[in-house]
Amino acid sequence: MTNITQAIILFGHGSRDPLWHLPIQAVAERLLHRGTGSTITCAYLELTEPSLPACAAQLVNQGITHIKVVPMFLGVGRHAREDLPVIMAELKQSHPNVSFTVQAAVGENPAVLDLLADVALSES
Secondary structure, eight states: OOOOOEEEEEEEOOOSOGGGGHHHHHHHHHHHHTTOSSEEEEEESSSSSSBHHHHHHHHHHTTOOEEEEEEOOSSOOHIIIIIHHHHHHHHHHHOTTSEEEEOOOGGGOHHHHHHHHHHHHSOO
């Protein structure tokens, strides 16, 4: 058995509505089924637990040394532009032995934009 040292955190805004969480959790499930070799989890900016700092701390306590944060935002507003960089700087300071990377927000990915256009054109 190998020790998992990498994690992917899907980072969303958060909501009090439990139905809001279903899509981000579905993405996490799909990643788990793909056998990435990474721990997959979700974290949220506000209104929902766990927060990104709490999630990262839990992963570090489990021995994770490489964490990739994937902002699950379609638009790159204040949260992605301003809040996330501050949180990431704090995480890097709190966990200096952990390698953190932040992917571009999913809404900046051309493949996601093409998929959304396809969905908009679909008949269903």
